[in-house]
Structure formats: C-alpha cells, structure tokens
Amino acid sequence: MAELVLSTLLPVVLEKLASVLENKIARSKGIHSELKKWEDKLPLIRAVLKDASQKEVKEEAVKLWLNRLQHLSYDIDDFLDGLATDAMHREFIKESQPITNKVRKFIPSCCTSFSLSTRVGSKLDNISTRLQDLMEEKEKLGLIVKNEGSKDKNRVYQTSLVDAPSIVGRVGDKKELLQKLLADEPNFSIVPIVGMGGIGKTTLSRLLYNDQLVKDHFELKAWVCVSDDFDSFKISKVIYQEVGGEQSKDLEDFNRLQVALKDRLKGKRFLLVLDDVWSEKLADWEALAAPFSEVADGSKIIITTRKQQLLNKLGCNHPYDLKELSPNDAFSLFARYAGINDFESYPMLRLHGEGIVKKCKGLPLASKALGSSLRGKTDEEDWKQLLYNEIWMLEDGGDIVPALRLSYHDLSAPLKHLFAYCCLIPKDYVFDKKDLVLLWMAEGFLHNSDPNKTMECLGEEYFQELLSLVKVIFSTCA
CATH class of the missing domain: 3.40.50.300 (P-loop containing nucleotide triphosphate hydrolases)
Incomplete structure (x- = not known):
C-alpha cells in the first residue's frame, strides 16, 4: 500500500523541490546545496518503486523500506512547505516594512527572529541522513529499475x-x-x-x-x-x-x-x-x-x-x-496439475481442492499454478494450509502465480491508486459510474496533463481501463 501513496506523493515532492530550487527560496548556500542532493537522490529512489512494490509481497525488509520512504516523503513535503511559507512571510514583511517597523517597537526582539538556519537546520540534517540511509539500503535489498510496463x-x-x-x-x-x-x-x-x-x-x-x-x-x-x-x-x-x-x-x-x-x-x-x-x-x-x-x-x-x-x-x-472457466472445468484443470486423477481415496482433499479452486475465480493460470504447488502432496494439512492462507502471500518459486495479483502489477501507478480506492466499496453495493469518477476527482486522484481533456473524461478513461484490465465488477454502471 505504501507504493500506492508514494507513486502519487513523490512526483508532487519533486515538483515542489524543483520550484524551491528554481525560485531560490532557500537563501542559505548550505541548505540550497543539500536540497540539490535531494533532487539527485529522490528520482533514483522513485525509479525502483516498481520493483519494490513487487518484492514487498514476500520480503518484509522491502515492505519496511517502503514504509520508511513514505514517512520520509511526508517529512520532506512538510519541510518544503515550511520553506515556501517562510519565503511568503519574508515577502510580506518586505512589502509592509513601514507598518512593521512601528509594530516591532512593541514586540520583544526574540519574537521577531526568523532565522531560517536555526529553525530548519536540525530537520534538514535529519532528512538528509534518513535519505542517505534509504539509498544505501536500496542497494542492499537489490532493488532495480523496471519499466512501468515490463512483463514476465x-x-x-x-x-x-x-x-x-x-x-x-x-x-x-x-x-x-x-x-x-x-x-x-x-x-x-x-x-x-x-x-x-x-x-x-x-x-x-x-x-x-x-x-x-x-x-x-x-x-x-x-x-x-x-x-x-x-x-x-x-x-x-x-x-x-x-x-x-x-x-x-x-x-x-x-x-x-x-x-x-x-x-x-x-x-x-x-x-x-x-x-x-x-x-x-x-x-x-x-x-x-x-x-x-x-x-x-x-x-x-x-x-x-x-x-x-x-x-x-x-x-x-x-x-x-473470454470468460473464466466453469467450476467443474477449473477443478479438472487443478486436479490434473495436482497429479490426482481419482479423489475417491482422498475425499477430504477433494473438499479442500474445491475451496482452493473457488479462490482462483476460474482463472486457468491460477488453477494450474496452485495445483502444481500441491503435486505429490497427499497430506491433508498441506491442502488445508493452502486453502486457509492468503494465497497471494505464497512463495512462488518462479511460477506460482497468486490469483489476486495477476493483473495488479500491470496497472500504471494512477490506476493502482484508483483500484485501491474501489476496494473500499462494500461488496454488492450498487453505484453509479459518474459518482465514482466524481469521488476520484474530490479525492484529488485525477491529474490531468492534457488541457483539452476534462477531468470527467480522464476519469471515464481510467474507469474503462480498470474494467478491461482487471475485470472489476461494477454493477449497473451508468
């Protein structure tokens, strides 16, 4: 989930950082040079988010790394907002200098000190240290750059x-x-x-x-x-x-x-x-x-x-x-790859197998992959463990494809965000497509780079792409 937030947050942070540097908001040379280092490092981290999002499913260290990066990104965002606020304050003081001078006579000098280096120095050092730690840990975790659309x-x-x-x-x-x-x-x-x-x-x-x-x-x-x-x-x-x-x-x-x-x-x-x-x-x-x-x-x-x-x-x-396999066909495929042709000798395995196949939602690839993972195993506990565990957390050994993540990693970052939002909608809840797009707009999820395209049109495109890519079931869509 951290990757979803970062895919939206990091571009905003980088844009703010570029604006701060371009407009020379950070007057101190020391602060400016440190911000330049951030500008160099953050894109390198952003480039490995695709790989990190795939590895966090099975690697707890990567998941923790993403969580720390998310918290750091929020802190950087707050820090940059603080710099921008200071700049606005200085501009306001400059424009209202005559009035300010009169008012300052009645205010102790300690309350009018706005030394930027004093107030932000410790925050700057803290963020820089944490960012460098994340950079070093990125290398240790073996995170690499992957194209957004890269496939198997x-x-x-x-x-x-x-x-x-x-x-x-x-x-x-x-x-x-x-x-x-x-x-x-x-x-x-x-x-x-x-x-x-x-x-x-x-x-x-x-x-x-x-x-x-x-x-x-x-x-x-x-x-x-x-x-x-x-x-x-x-x-x-x-x-x-x-x-x-x-x-x-x-x-x-x-x-x-x-x-x-x-x-x-x-x-x-x-x-x-x-x-x-x-x-x-x-x-x-x-x-x-x-x-x-x-x-x-x-x-x-x-x-x-x-x-x-x-x-x-x-x-x-x-x-x-092309539709999903029928329950009977899906079970037949699963049984073939599990290596069991006759379940009469294993009545409980059949019961567990039917539950596993139901989780596969009629996807042949998932039925084959999960069946293969049980090949040669006739212990009821092995089948029960697979049935009651979260199947997307399985070790895949190279070819065990989790049923619920087959299409997820092929989604672009914005679509992942919208898909996650759709997961908040209760099961069997009937809603209107236009209302959903308006909710996306209200949450600030739609970022339109085409001046000739309305937000509603962009939302409609995203909706149709979600529908075709992951077969999210939308009931009575208008």
Whole structure:
C-alpha cells in the first residue's frame, strides 16, 4: 500500500523541490546545496518503486523500506512547505516594512527572529541522513529499475505450439471463434480476443492456430508474441520469415522489408496471430498493417490483449470477451496439475481442492499454478494450509502465480491508486459510474496533463481501463 501513496506523493515532492530550487527560496548556500542532493537522490529512489512494490509481497525488509520512504516523503513535503511559507512571510514583511517597523517597537526582539538556519537546520540534517540511509539500503535489498510496463520475460518466448489434449473447458470458445476465422469476408478482418491476465487467451489462440480446419483454410500463417514492445520492424521481420521469406541484408531497411512482405502476401489467404498486444497507439498498427492491403479475401488477424483502447480505435466494438472457466472445468484443470486423477481415496482433499479452486475465480493460470504447488502432496494439512492462507502471500518459486495479483502489477501507478480506492466499496453495493469518477476527482486522484481533456473524461478513461484490465465488477454502471 505504501507504493500506492508514494507513486502519487513523490512526483508532487519533486515538483515542489524543483520550484524551491528554481525560485531560490532557500537563501542559505548550505541548505540550497543539500536540497540539490535531494533532487539527485529522490528520482533514483522513485525509479525502483516498481520493483519494490513487487518484492514487498514476500520480503518484509522491502515492505519496511517502503514504509520508511513514505514517512520520509511526508517529512520532506512538510519541510518544503515550511520553506515556501517562510519565503511568503519574508515577502510580506518586505512589502509592509513601514507598518512593521512601528509594530516591532512593541514586540520583544526574540519574537521577531526568523532565522531560517536555526529553525530548519536540525530537520534538514535529519532528512538528509534518513535519505542517505534509504539509498544505501536500496542497494542492499537489490532493488532495480523496471519499466512501468515490463512483463514476465517468458512472455517474449511464447510460441504457437500447444498440447491440445491437455486443454480444459474451451470447446465452446473454440467452436465460436472457428466460425469467425473461416468466414469469407473482404480483404482481411480482425478477430480480437480480450480478457484479464491468466484467463487463457494465448492458449485459446494456440488451439485455433493449430486446428486442422484452420491449417487447410489458410495458405500462409504467422505467429508473433508482441508483448509490451510493439516494434513494427521486428514484428514485420518475424511475419516475413514465418511466411517463407528469405533473410537478406537488403531487408534491414523497414521500407524494403514491408515491400517484400506485401509481395509475399499478395493474393494469399493469410492468418496472423498477434499475441499479448499492449500498445494503444493507432500509429503502431498503421505502420504494421500496410503490407496486408492486397491479401486474399477471408484473411484474418487474431489479436489477444487485455486492453481495448487500440481495438476501439480500429473499430472492433464487439471483441470476443473470454470468460473464466466453469467450476467443474477449473477443478479438472487443478486436479490434473495436482497429479490426482481419482479423489475417491482422498475425499477430504477433494473438499479442500474445491475451496482452493473457488479462490482462483476460474482463472486457468491460477488453477494450474496452485495445483502444481500441491503435486505429490497427499497430506491433508498441506491442502488445508493452502486453502486457509492468503494465497497471494505464497512463495512462488518462479511460477506460482497468486490469483489476486495477476493483473495488479500491470496497472500504471494512477490506476493502482484508483483500484485501491474501489476496494473500499462494500461488496454488492450498487453505484453509479459518474459518482465514482466524481469521488476520484474530490479525492484529488485525477491529474490531468492534457488541457483539452476534462477531468470527467480522464476519469471515464481510467474507469474503462480498470474494467478491461482487471475485470472489476461494477454493477449497473451508468
């Protein structure tokens, strides 16, 4: 929770600090030089907040470090406000000098002393010492800079290969999407699949990509795992190689590559899967899609994503919204990864397993991960411990994904703040979307950098992004 506060507070503190330094509010050279050190150190600390927020779940030392940083940030904010107040006081005294001189005759000199160095020196030293301690501890904790949108490295290496018999509960989804893929429409059309993290978008795409009907229907196919780096040149290069294009030094130029790709695809019925797309920029898509203009009718592009902003810009107003697994399918998947095919010998384990699966909320990735953590364990205590513990506090050993944090870390800092605020709303409470946005505005959570956009519009955008990213259930939204 400290990271939520810091993500909002630190930018404000840095802005105040820059203003104090720029306007030379701190008259003492000693204070000014110390504030310059703060200005150098605070951005370095801010840069590791992403990593710290992920590690605090399992590392108590990181959690304590974040709490100390939060308290220090409040103290710095108060200190800077104090400097600004002193500056205003000096300006007021200067402007009202004649009157002040008369009044001062009746006030003891001890009460008119506003020596800045005397009043703030100890606070300055205290803050500087604590800030340096946090800097040193940051290194000891191994906190590193991570991009805001950085994902699991393994996402980059996702492939089209699939073990179809091991897939559970997607027969209906596959059948419905096959109809869309095999429909004969002019030029190419987009088949978007949206859903929260861990819901199975990539798995379903693999099933479709490797289906025999699809193989027979399309002349050329290509699979690209895009992830958070939408590089049109790299994506085009992968597509070109997937459809049989030969590598050449001439194709290191983006224009030549796209011309060659267009020639390769011309007149061919083509299937492209763009898996795990995060970009919201229409320009990214337009740069990539230019070679697809002369493909044969019936060509299709599957896009899997958690975000609908780009799809909306492309006119995909009715994407395929992939739902959670049914309780029976989720339990079947969980049992398979737990390594138990017959629960007749373990009736209590089945009872505990059903409770664990219920906590997974139908997410295949969570069911698989938690099932794997129990593989080979038939002691009832192990299953009970997993059931009654907070599952997001589990040691993950590299691949145990906590069910309730799958999408959280992919949210931007402002969205994390708004999401946390939504958690204050009682379960099953019916509210109006506009009222929620007004509450966000009243709390000061919305910071608009676009002068042409109203706060209400910004709040609406945040609401829609929360809705699409984490599937927060808003009842009767207006």
